[in-house]
Amino acid sequence: MAATTAAAASRVVWVNGPIVVGAGPAGLSVAACLRAKGVPSVILDRADCVASLWQRRTYDRLRLHLPRHFCELPGMPFPDHYPEYPTKRQFVDYLEAYAAQAGVEPRFNQAVTSARYDAAAGLWRVRADDAVSGEATEYIGRWLVVATGENAECIVPEFEGAKEFGGPVSHVQEYKSGEAYRGKRVLVVGCGNSGMEVCLDLCDHNALPAMVVRDSKVHVLPREMFGVATFSVAVFLLRFLPLRLVDMILVFLARLFLGNLEKLGIRRPAGGPLELKNSRGRTPVLDIGALARIRSGDIEVVPGIRRFFRGGAELADGRRVAADAVIFATGYHSNVPQWLKGSDFFTEDGYPRVPFPHGWKGESGLYSVGFTRRGLSGVSSDAVKVAHDIATAWEQQTSTL
Numbered sequence: 427m428a429a430t431t432a433a434a435a436s437r438v439v440w441v442n443g444p445i446v447v448g449a450g451p452a453g454l455s456v457a458a459c460l461r462a463k464g465v466p467s468v469i470l471d472r473a474d475c476v477a478s479l480w481q482r483r484t485y486d487r488l489r490l491h492l493p494r495h496f497c498e499l500p501g502m503p504f505p506d507h508y509p510e511y512p513t514k515r516q517f518v519d520y521l522e523a524y525a526a527q528a529g530v531e532p533r534f535n536q537a538v539t540s541a542r543y544d545a546a547a548g549l550w551r552v553r554a555d556d557a558v559s560g561e562a563t564e565y566i567g568r569w570l571v572v573a574t575g576e577n578a579e580c581i582v583p584e585f586e587g588a589k590e591f592g593g594p595v596s597h598v599q600e601y602k603s604g605e606a607y608r609g610k611r612v613l614v615v616g617c618g619n620s621g622m623e624v625c626l627d628l629c630d631h632n633a634l635p636a637m638v639v640r641d642s643k644v645h646v647l648p649r650e651m652f653g654v655a656t657f658s659v660a661v662f663l664l665r666f667l668p669l670r671l672v673d674m675i676l677v678f679l680a681r682l683f684l685g686n687l688e689k690l691g692i693r694r695p696a697g698g699p700l701e702l703k704n705s706r707g708r709t710p711v712l713d714i715g716a717l718a719r720i721r722s723g724d725i726e727v728v729p730g731i732r733r734f735f736r737g738g739a740e741l742a743d744g745r746r747v748a749a750d751a752v753i754f755a756t757g758y759h760s761n762v763p764q765w766l767k768g769s770d771f772f773t774e775d776g777y778p779r780v781p782f783p784h785g786w787k788g789e790s791g792l793y794s795v796g797f798t799r800r801g802l803s804g805v806s807s808d809a810v811k812v813a814h815d816i817a818t819a820w821e822q823q824t825s826t827l
């Protein structure tokens with residue numbers, strides 16, 4: 427057995443087919459595509475359900491914010507009665523039905539703590555700890571598919587004085603609804619889609635949100651223009667025009683539909699919305715109503731935080747704001763570098779080194795699904811390619827047996 431730094435696993439499981447880490451949309455879709463080609467696989471997930479990001483780590487009012495046809499997984503459309511922007515419940519129901527239809531049954535409570543390629547044996551050795559019993563299992567197989575996602579861990583920045591604040595502090599992944607914050611002054615740190623939507627939800631529950639927009643910069647786009655999704659317009663234009671030009675058109679249209687946001691304390695970053703999404707994973711905000719609440723003064727926009735003190739924070743402009751609670755909507759990061767060892771396929775940020783559309787295949791039977799910064803459509807695109815490639819190798823292997 428290969429040397430591992432941790433104690434030897436108490437169980438060893440031989441996997442006939444790929445080992446897939448993650449039972450979110452990426453893991454489910456690659457396993458379903460493999461199954462359709464007659465290739466079995468084993469999915470491991472640290473959580474106790476499929477799509478735990480959606481089921482356990484998102485707020486109640488969440489809906490898909492891209493039109494439904496961009497969010498379908500390979501081989502199964504959404505039910506006809508679903509609306510253009512399905513609710514979280516509908517999306518989760520769809521994912522559960524997707525797994526059931528494909529006959530995919532992930533192994534839950536399996537937190538992968540290390541995976542390495544054993545070159546001598548030509549096999550991947552994946553160690554997982556059972557989240558309930560603590561029992562360690564080593565899974566051994568010919569292929570490894572990384573499907574742990576871009577949102578595996580939450581980012582909570584450190585600030586001077588944070589310990590003095592005194593009130594409840596949480597990350598948006600724990601937020602369900604504004605019910606708990608009625609009448610409270612809430613400082614929401616971050617102005618991506620999460621920060622904006624949580625502020626909107628807080629308003630709807632009569633809380634008093636202030637939203638931190640660091641450097642006052644964020645791209646806000648209307649979700650729709652004259653009933654057409656801005657995202658669909660962007661995808662259409664990208665068929666004919668270079669990305670920079672499409673970005674200029676989007677910013678022009680946003681200005682036309684949303685007006686000048688500088689009056690609200692919001693400036694546009696130097697890079698375009700799609701350029702920043704692709705290069706740095708900064709998703710532009712697709713507005714579903716927060717802007718109107720900023721205009722009406724229900725959501726206060728404030729600059730970056732300098733430090734916390736008891737009951738509030740001092741801001742970059744020296745102003746002090748009082749707050750009863752703080753919610754960090756400061757984003758997520760990949761966790762691949764924490765557990766994938768001895769491979770330089772992923773950068774230290776946990777994304778494939780080779781950019782889209784080529785980042786799905788590594789060396790020695792290593793694959794990735796869902797690290798394209800292109801949401802669910804990127805997940806589907808990777809899943810189809812990975813399943814096709816593994817199925818080809820599988821056929822060659824089984825025909826020579």
Ligand SMILES: Cc1cc2nc3c(=O)[nH]c(=O)nc-3n(C[C@H](O)[C@H](O)[C@H](O)COP(=O)(O)OP(=O)(O)OC[C@H]3O[C@@H](n4cnc5c(N)ncnc54)[C@H](O)[C@@H]3O)c2cc1C
Pocket residue numbers: 447448449450451452453470471472473476477478479480484488489490491492496497536537538539573574575576577578620761765795796797800801802803805
């Ligand atoms: C709030 C929110 C809303 C979004 N809305 C949209 C949208 O409308 N449209 C769109 O296209 N995209 C959207 N996205 C993007 C999102 O990335 C995708 O929706 C999708 O969930 C990605 O699927 P995934 O399987 O790659 O990752 P995930 O859904 O995060 O699944 C990864 C799985 O891996 C498991 N895992 C992680 N680490 C380990 C480990 N070490 N061991 C075992 N298991 C592990 C996790 O438990 C999880 O179940 C949204 C993201 C967020 C956060």
Ligand SMILES: NC(=O)C1=CN([C@@H]2O[C@H](COP(=O)(O)OP(=O)(O)OC[C@H]3O[C@@H](n4cnc5c(N)ncnc54)[C@H](OP(=O)(O)O)[C@@H]3O)[C@@H](O)[C@H]2O)C=CC1
Pocket residue numbers: 488489490491492583598615616617618619620621623638639640641643644707708709730731755756757758
């Ligand atoms: N309805 C939907 O479908 C929804 C989709 N999502 C998606 O989920 C993903 C994650 O979104 P989200 O959770 O908003 O995370 P994002 O990474 O998109 O946004 C993080 C925000 O936090 C800010 N931030 C980070 N660090 C600090 C700091 N130290 N001080 C102040 N601000 C800080 C960032 O500002 P800066 O830009 O300056 O770094 C940015 O505004 C995205 O892809 C998003 O589109 C999220 C919610 C709803």
Ligand SMILES: O=C(O)C(=O)Cc1c[nH]c2ccccc12
Pocket residue numbers: 491492657700703709710712799800801802
């Ligand atoms: O909502 C998300 O997290 C997504 O990743 C969806 C998405 C992919 N590409 C985009 C470009 C603009 C806005 C949203 C997305």
